[in-house]
Amino acid sequence: xxxxxxxxxxxxxxxxxxxxxxxxxxxxxxxxxxxxxxxxxxxxxxxxxxxxxxxxxxxxxxxxxxxxxxxxxxxxxxxxxxxxxxxxxxxxxx
Amino acid sequence: xxxxxxxxxxxxxxxxxxxxxxxxxxxxxxxxxxxxxxxxxxxxxxxxxxxxxxxxxxxxxxxxxxxxxxxxxxxxxxxxxxxxxxxxxxxxxxxxxxxxxxxxxxxxxxxxxxxxxxxxxxxxxxxxxxxxxxxxxxxxxxxxxxxxxxxxxxxxxxxxxxxxxxxxxxxxxxxxxxxxxxxxxxxxxxxxxxxxxxxxxxxxxxxxxxxxxxxxxxxxxxxxxxxxxxxxxxxxxxxxxxxxxxxxxxxxxxxxxxxxxxxxxxxxxxxxxxxxxxxxxxxxxxxxxxxxxxxxxxxxxxxxxxxxxxxxxxxxxxxxxxxxxxxxxxxxxxxxxxxxxxxxxxxxxxxxxxxxxxxxxxxxxxxxxxxxxxxxxxxxxxxxxxxxxxxxxxxxxxxxxxxxxxxxxxxxxxxxxxxxxxxxxxxxxxxxxxxxxxxxxxxxxxxxxxxxxxxxxxxxxxxxxxxxxxxxxxxxxxxxxxxxx
Numbered sequence: 353x354x355x356x357x358x359x360x361x362x363x364x365x366x367x368x369x370x371x372x373x374x375x376x377x378x379x380x381x382x383x384x385x386x387x388x389x390x391x392x393x394x395x396x397x398x399x400x401x402x403x404x405x406x407x408x409x410x411x412x413x414x415x416x417x418x419x420x421x422x423x424x425x426x427x428x429x430x431x432x433x434x435x436x437x438x439x440x441x442x443x444x445x446x
Numbered sequence: 447x448x449x450x451x452x453x454x455x456x457x458x459x460x461x462x463x464x465x466x467x468x469x470x471x472x473x474x475x476x477x478x479x480x481x482x483x484x485x486x487x488x489x490x491x492x493x494x495x496x497x498x499x500x501x502x503x504x505x506x507x508x509x510x511x512x513x514x515x516x517x518x519x520x521x522x523x524x525x526x527x528x529x530x531x532x533x534x535x536x537x538x539x540x541x542x543x544x545x546x547x548x549x550x551x552x553x554x555x556x557x558x559x560x561x562x563x564x565x566x567x568x569x570x571x572x573x574x575x576x577x578x579x580x581x582x583x584x585x586x587x588x589x590x591x592x593x594x595x596x597x598x599x600x601x602x603x604x605x606x607x608x609x610x611x612x613x614x615x616x617x618x619x620x621x622x623x624x625x626x627x628x629x630x631x632x633x634x635x636x637x638x639x640x641x642x643x644x645x646x647x648x649x650x651x652x653x654x655x656x657x658x659x660x661x662x663x664x665x666x667x668x669x670x671x672x673x674x675x676x677x678x679x680x681x682x683x684x685x686x687x688x689x690x691x692x693x694x695x696x697x698x699x700x701x702x703x704x705x706x707x708x709x710x711x712x713x714x715x716x717x718x719x720x721x722x723x724x725x726x727x728x729x730x731x732x733x734x735x736x737x738x739x740x741x742x743x744x745x746x747x748x749x750x751x752x753x754x755x756x757x758x759x760x761x762x763x764x765x766x767x768x769x770x771x772x773x774x775x776x777x778x779x780x781x782x783x784x785x786x787x788x789x790x791x792x793x794x795x796x797x798x799x800x801x802x803x804x805x806x807x808x809x810x811x812x813x814x815x816x817x818x819x820x821x822x823x824x825x826x827x828x829x830x831x832x833x834x835x836x837x838x839x840x841x842x843x844x845x846x847x848x849x850x851x852x853x854x855x856x857x858x859x860x861x862x863x864x865x866x867x868x869x870x871x872x873x874x875x876x877x878x879x880x881x882x883x884x885x886x887x888x889x890x891x892x893x894x895x896x897x898x899x900x901x902x903x904x905x906x907x908x909x910x911x912x913x914x915x916x917x918x919x920x921x922x923x924x925x926x927x928x929x930x931x
Binding site: 356357359362363365366367368369370374377378381382384385386388389391392393395397400401402403404405406407409411412413414422426427429430431432433439441442443444445 | 544545546548549640641642655681684685687741744746747748750751758762765766767768769770771772775776777778779780781782783784786787790792795796798799800802803806809812813815816817818819820821822823825856857858861872873874899
């Protein structure tokens with residue numbers, strides 16, 4: 353599996369621009385890690401269930417009740433750019 | 447002059463008897479910090495003005511005999527991935543260099559209600575990814591026992607401040623050992639509670655099914671006091687549980703020694719600490735047996751698929767839109783790519799890429815899905831083991847603290863320093879590290895005790911009995927040097 357790893361495809365999926373030096377270093381490091389984790393292939397996991405919560409707790413949703421929450425301006429205060437209570441971003445379509 | 451800090455119970459006694467005021471203690475730890483920080487770089491920010499103001503309010507409460515309890519007036523440091531209202535939470539990342547917390551984490555609200563004073567925010571590996579603080583965008587923290595060595599990580603700053611006496615205790619977070627490993631390297635106590643017993647609300651998420659907040663302290667009793675205050679159900683955390691803590695009635699404890707953590711890959715020095723404790727336990731009449739959980743050898747591989755997968759999802763929120771830095775670009779897509787390129791450091795990028803790959807179409811089942819299934823098998827193995835023993839004993843770390851740069855060439859070498867601590871995170875178990883001795887080159891060594899889920903209080907009781915048996919009474923060189931200066 354690990355031989356199929358392509359740094360360009362994955363960095364594109366992860367939305368991270370990488371320099372050529374970074375690509376070379378990360379490709380090498382990730383290959384080492386992927387070869388290591390390939391050992392899991394030898395373990396029989398047929399019919400094994402998956403625990404999302406380590407204590408097998410079923411995740412709960414809160415009741416649909418209106419409660420005091422973060423103020424709008426507090427939620428916006430860390431944004432690099434806002435206008436009239438909205439986040440401002442560069443154009444999405446070229 | 448730096449003094450060895452007494453236990454929280456002892457400090458509270460001094461406060462109650464009017465032999466010391468909280469503001470005097472705060473000034474003492476701040477004075478220590480102003481000396482040690484120039485060497486250690488353990489705090490990223492100190493809250494002097496607010497800390498002094500709040501400690502004086504605590505003075506007043508004690509003078510009127512109206513204190514809030516044991517933690518009133520106790521100076522505690524907070525890892526910089528936990529939100530404290532009105533202060534920066536940088537996660538030691540350039541990405542969040544300008545982020546100011548708009549709310550308190552639940553653990554912070556609990557400690558504030560208890561009258562705790564915060565000394566400041568502590569350094570960590572960027573977004574808690576690392577084992578040495580060498581991945582901090584603001585420079586590494588040094589080990590108070592010897593500044594040529596790492597303090598461990600990711601909660602290296604939180605461990606160093608307690609060890610150096612610039613805080614009475616601290617909060618860290620533990621995803622694969624990030625509380626216990628640095629606590630061990632710095633000669634203090636580190637506790638990862640049962641998953642779900644301490645709210646993660648307000649902790650900047652790394653790997654949500656593994657992250658837990660916990661205390662780093664000088665004594666096991668201090669750990670008990672802080673855990674008592676921060677534990678409990680929180681509706682703001684969907685993974686929070688209502689803990690039903692188990693009690694141990696039997697005074698004769700059954701202890702399992704995990705064979706897989708007492709073999710090649712773990713130094714003789716670390717193994718010897720376990721053997722030393724085993725001898726003491728047997729002298730006290732406890733029952734010690736070797737147990738084997740072969741799949742723990744796969745724990746590192748499981749962890750390095752699950753943690754990066756969850757990290758890649760959690761860190762997708764850092765896109766230059768709602769918080770953090772932004773790089774200028776002509777389109778949103780380009781802006782996000784550039785922002786994430788500039789904002790994240792190498793280790794964080796590595797884990798995001800690894801997780802993205804493990805979750806991508808065609809590889810999901812073979813990587814992430816398979817890792818989750820092996821994790822379930824590991825959980826099941828621990829359940830079976832805890833039918834036979836009350837606690838499992840192992841070294842906390844394969845070696846004592848290592849030098850700067852020693853493990854940065856090959857990622858696996860660094861990851862292997864969490865070999866002994868990762869299994870407890872995968873299985874959601876409570877686990878505590880207790881210092882037991884010094885290595886040949888005078889660096890601390892510890893043992894780790896793991897318990898079954900929700901055995902937190904009996905685990906702490908048992909750890910306290912080990913603490914009493916081993917009598918670890920050493921101080922880091924930095925404190926000795928300060929006392930002599």
